[in-house]
Amino acid sequence: MADLVGRSEERAHAPRSPSDTLPPMEFRDLPEPVPLRRIVGASVIILATAIGSGEFVLWPYITTQVGLVFMWGAILGFAIQFFINMEIERYTLATGESVVTGFARYWKPWWWLFIIMALGQNFWPGWATGAATTLTFAFDIGEGAILPITILGLISIGVALTVSPVVYQTVEKIQAAMVICIMAIVIIGVFVATSAEAWGTLLTDFSNVGRVPLNIEGLSIAAILGALAFAGAGGANNLVQSNYIRDKGMGMGQNMPRLVSPITGEDQAAPSTGYIFETNVTNMRRWNGWWRVANIEQFLIFFLIGVVTLIIFSVIAFTLVPQGAVDTDDFTFIQFQGDALVERVGGWFAFLFFMAGTFALFSTNLGIIDYTCRLAADQLKIHALSRSSFFSESKIYFGLVWMMIVVGASILLLGLNQPLILVIIASSIAGVMMFIYSFLLIRLNQRALPEAIKIKGYRLVVMWISFLFFGFFTVLLVWDQISANLLGG
Numbered sequence: 001m002a003d004l005v006g007r008s009e010e011r012a013h014a015p016r017s018p019s020d021t022l023p024p025m026e027f028r029d030l031p032e033p034v035p036l037r038r039i040v041g042a043s044v045i046i047l048a049t050a051i052g053s054g055e056f057v058l059w060p061y062i063t064t065q066v067g068l069v070f071m072w073g074a075i076l077g078f079a080i081q082f083f084i085n086m087e088i089e090r091y092t093l094a095t096g097e098s099v100v101t102g103f104a105r106y107w108k109p110w111w112w113l114f115i116i117m118a119l120g121q122n123f124w125p126g127w128a129t130g131a132a133t134t135l136t137f138a139f140d141i142g143e144g145a146i147l148p149i150t151i152l153g154l155i156s157i158g159v160a161l162t163v164s165p166v167v168y169q170t171v172e173k174i175q176a177a178m179v180i181c182i183m184a185i186v187i188i189g190v191f192v193a194t195s196a197e198a199w200g201t202l203l204t205d206f207s208n209v210g211r212v213p214l215n216i217e218g219l220s221i222a223a224i225l226g227a228l229a230f231a232g233a234g235g236a237n238n239l240v241q242s243n244y245i246r247d248k249g250m251g252m253g254q255n256m257p258r259l260v261s262p263i264t265g266e267d268q269a270a271p272s273t274g275y276i277f278e279t280n281v282t283n284m285r286r287w288n289g290w291w292r293v294a295n296i297e298q299f300l301i302f303f304l305i306g307v308v309t310l311i312i313f314s315v316i317a318f319t320l321v322p323q324g325a326v327d328t329d330d331f332t333f334i335q336f337q338g339d340a341l342v343e344r345v346g347g348w349f350a351f352l353f354f355m356a357g358t359f360a361l362f363s364t365n366l367g368i369i370d371y372t373c374r375l376a377a378d379q380l381k382i383h384a385l386s387r388s389s390f391f392s393e394s395k396i397y398f399g400l401v402w403m404m405i406v407v408g409a410s411i412l413l414l415g416l417n418q419p420l421i422l423v424i425i426a427s428s429i430a431g432v433m434m435f436i437y438s439f440l441l442i443r444l445n446q447r448a449l450p451e452a453i454k455i456k457g458y459r460l461v462v463m464w465i466s467f468l469f470f471g472f473f474t475v476l477l478v479w480d481q482i483s484a485n486l487l488g489g
Helices: 003-014 044-066 073-093 099-106 110-122 126-139 145-162 167-192 194-206 221-229 241-245 251-255 282-319 330-343 347-383 395-411 419-445 457-485
Strands: none
Touching: 003 221, 044 126, 044 167, 044 221, 044 241, 044 282, 044 330, 044 347, 073 099, 073 194, 073 221, 073 241, 073 251, 073 419, 073 457, 099 110, 099 347, 099 419, 099 457, 110 347, 126 330, 126 347, 126 419, 145 330, 145 347, 145 395, 167 241, 167 251, 167 282, 167 330, 167 347, 194 221, 194 282, 194 395, 221 419, 241 251, 241 347, 241 395, 330 395, 347 395, 419 457
């Protein structure tokens, strides 16, 4: 009897998620946690997507303009994203829902606003164009080959995703292979393509913590905000960590349907709304186990490997490209590095460097198409097509995949094909998104979760820092655009 009374009190004090627009969460016990080795890989996809944006492109480009004085910003950006990702994982581990669904429980328009922002960030196929560009550098092919290679690359991504029985498993395997190849080349690069002087400068320049390289010719506010957002994953990519750990079967995600191929998989038409658990002794033991392994996995795969990769690529750029030697808004700075490697090391490593860029940028575009369509399909199924027995989340996902490929190819055919410009457009939008959802995550994880697992302490402080950090640069970006376009500044 006492146990029943205690359980009744737990349920009475557990938060009840708003159900005006979505079904209320039912109570369900949290599954047993699994060892770390079983979930290693949950962060591989987000890491692979990050490497081709900030690590290989934006931060090395900034290094060619201002040197290594802003590397503190890269490490701070990565650290903040580690905490952002864990707050995203907190909600999904506890409920099985994506955080965007959680946001929409409190204000319904968030679901379609985040779809619009994600598409606005990722319609631009800068990474596929970049992969094609570095491939032409590797094989010394003319620029005329970039467009057809890019379109073929986009189509190959669509085919790979469409025929995958379980999409997450295929994407994780491809991205893991890409990361292994990139890291092998990066490790070689430390020994053959960097100098002791460059590493010494890196250490010395950490005395510039707090200095932001504003008003530097060739370095826009959009590029700085984008680099900070893409010091890690950035924008919608972080949000879809919810979907990835759910498909990995972590926490309450074990109870949710997975994306499967409409051709080769067993489809499920149910929308992905979640559950909540009672904070009894058994469930709290399970929660502590999930929270521990999720933090370790995210730290080792996303943060540690990501920071090391970003620093090495930046130091390579610093070693090979004299500051200010490249002032164009294309991939000339990458080609410059390859030419320098031919003289410094030999053509063999220049080839490997360009191939590392191709792997990084292609894996990023694969991840971007996947995560954008995951976010949109999840929300469309829950909010717009929940009663449809035909339009499953998987069918919506694959329709969106091919829509993104068609739109991306159309943008290229219309002539907007400079990869660095496309990446800066996408990354600056990502920075604005991070300003918005840093605040939303604070509110969600304070209001929607049981008291015992709410965000609190130093993690809460870091999330407020994230909100202010990205808010500051968002305001700078808006003012910069107003000055340039309205005031003629």
